[in-house]
Amino acid sequence: MMPAAEPSKPETKKEEVSQAKEIILFDGKSLDDWESVDIGASGTVELEGGLMIINQGDSISGAVYKKAASLPMTNYEISLEAKRLEGVDFFCGLTFPVGSVKTCATLVCGGWGGAVTGISNIDNLDASENSTSNFVRYEDNKWYAVKVRVTPENLSVWIDAKHLIDQDLKDKKVNVRPGPIESYLPLSFTTYATTAAIRNVKLKVLEEPKKTP
Numbered sequence: 001m002m003p004a005a006e007p008s009k010p011e012t013k014k015e016e017v018s019q020a021k022e023i024i025l026f027d028g029k030s031l032d033d034w035e036s037v038d039i040g041a042s043g044t045v046e047l048e049g050g051l052m053i054i055n056q057g058d059s060i061s062g063a064v065y066k067k068a069a070s071l072p073m074t075n076y077e078i079s080l081e082a083k084r085l086e087g088v089d090f091f092c093g094l095t096f097p098v099g100s101v102k103t104c105a106t107l108v109c110g111g112w113g114g115a116v117t118g119i120s121n122i123d124n125l126d127a128s129e130n131s132t133s134n135f136v137r138y139e140d141n142k143w144y145a146v147k148v149r150v151t152p153e154n155l156s157v158w159i160d161a162k163h164l165i166d167q168d169l170k171d172k173k174v175n176v177r178p179g180p181i182e183s184y185l186p187l188s189f190t191t192y193a194t195t196a197a198i199r200n201v202k203l204k205v206l207e208e209p210k211k212t213p
Contacts, residue, residue, distance in 0.1 A: 021204070021205040022202055022203070022204050022205070023071065023202065023203040023204075023205070024201070024202055025065060025078070025201040025202060025203055026052055026080075026198065026199070026200075026201035028047075028050035028051065028199060028200075029050070030047065031045065031046075031047045031052065031063070033065060033066050033067055034052070034063040034064065034065055034066065035063060035064050035066055036062075036063045037062060037063065037064055037183055037184055037188070038061075039059070039060060039180045039183050040058075040059075041057050041058035041059065042057040042058075042059070042060060042061040042062070043055030043056045043057035043061035043191075043195065044061075045061070045062065045063040050199065051197040051198065051199050052189065052197065052198040052199070052201075053085075053195070053196075053197055054189060054190070054191045054195065054196050054197075054198070055195050056086060056087050056191070056193055056194055056195040057193065058193065059180060059192060059193060060093075060180045060181065060184075060190050060191070060192055061190065061191055061192075062093065062184055062188050062189050062190030062191060063188060063189060064184055064185075064187065064188040065187040065188060068097070068101065068186045068187040069101060069186075071097075071187070071203060072203075072205055073097045073098075073099050073100050073101065074097075074098065074099050074150050074151060074152050075150070075151055075152070075205065075206040075207075075208050076149075076150055076203055076204060076205055076206055077147060077148065077149045077150075077203070077204045077206060078094065078096060078147070078148045078201070078202070078203050078204075079145070079146065079147040079148075079200070079201075079202050079204070080092075080094075080145075080146050080147075080198060080199070080200055080201040080202070081143045081144065081145055081146070081198070081199050081200050082109065082143070082144055082146055082189075082196055082197065082198050082199075083140075083141060083142055083143045083144060083196065083197050084110060084138060084139075084140050084141075084142075084194060084195075084196055085140065085141065085194075085195040085196060085197055086140070086194065086195040087191070087192075087193050087194025087195055087196075088113060088114045088193070088194070089110065089111060089112075089113065089114060089191070089192040089193050089194050090108045090109055090110045090111035090114075090190075090191060090192050090194065091109060091110050091138070091191050091194045091195075091196035092107070092108075092109035092110070092144075092146060092189065092191070092196060092198070093106055093107070093108055093109070093111075093181070093188075093189065093190035093191060093192070094106065094107040094109075094146070094148060094188075094189060095107075095176060095181060095184050095185060095186070095187060095188045095189075095190065096148060096150065096186070096187055097150075097186045097187065098150055098155065098169075098174045099152065099174075101185065101186040102185075102186075103174055103175065104174075104175070104176050104185050104186050104187075105119050105120065105121065105122075105155065105174050105175070105176060106119070106120045106127075106176050106177065106181055106190075107119055107146070107148055107157055108120055108126075108127045109136070109138070109144070109146065109159070110136070110138045110194075111127060111128065111192065112127075112128045114138065115135050115136055115137055115138065116128050116133060116134070116135065116136075117133075117134045117135075117136045117157075117159065117164065117165075118130065118132040118133040118134060118165065119132040119155060119157070119165060119167060120176060120177045120181075121173075121174070121175050121176060121177050122167065122172055122173070122174065123172055123173050124173060124175070126177045131167070132155075132157075132165045132167050134164050134165070136159060136164070143199075144159060144160055145158075145159070145160050145161065146158070146159060149206070151206070152169070153168065153169055153170065154166070154167065154168060154169055155167040155169060155174075
């Protein structure tokens, strides 16, 4: 007698898998997937109490995500929480790819003396000069929820659920500010002369919009 055939498993659509996929970039248990970068007098990056602590240096300090090449370059969201522990400049510099590992931008939270929040660069203008520039009064030792969404058409940023930046990318040039930040491509956290804590870093893969026939 022939053995009964096993019932076939229903196929899972790739779109459904992609839509639900969430990748933990930092879980508070290890910094193995992150590499500290010292551009000269940079502060150290340490794991302390489940937090990524970026210690204050003379200028930029931070760490690069080692597995960035395996992540999507567009149609994704990165969410995290960050707080400034010490210093007077940006405590969350999130550099991220926009379409490729060579085309990146940086979300600067608290730059230019502690309050400017925006994207560097848009059309070769940094966050203090382009249309994404916002003034946000950040408090020390307070957690802020940050979310960045990247699609082929748009860059959006939320701070504590407030939709702060809504940047159309059509006919726009996107690049990082020339200088030290170029050592932190394509995905990283940085600070400037500031100590910060980072936690709950996640990447969510977005479903690509369906094309109209």
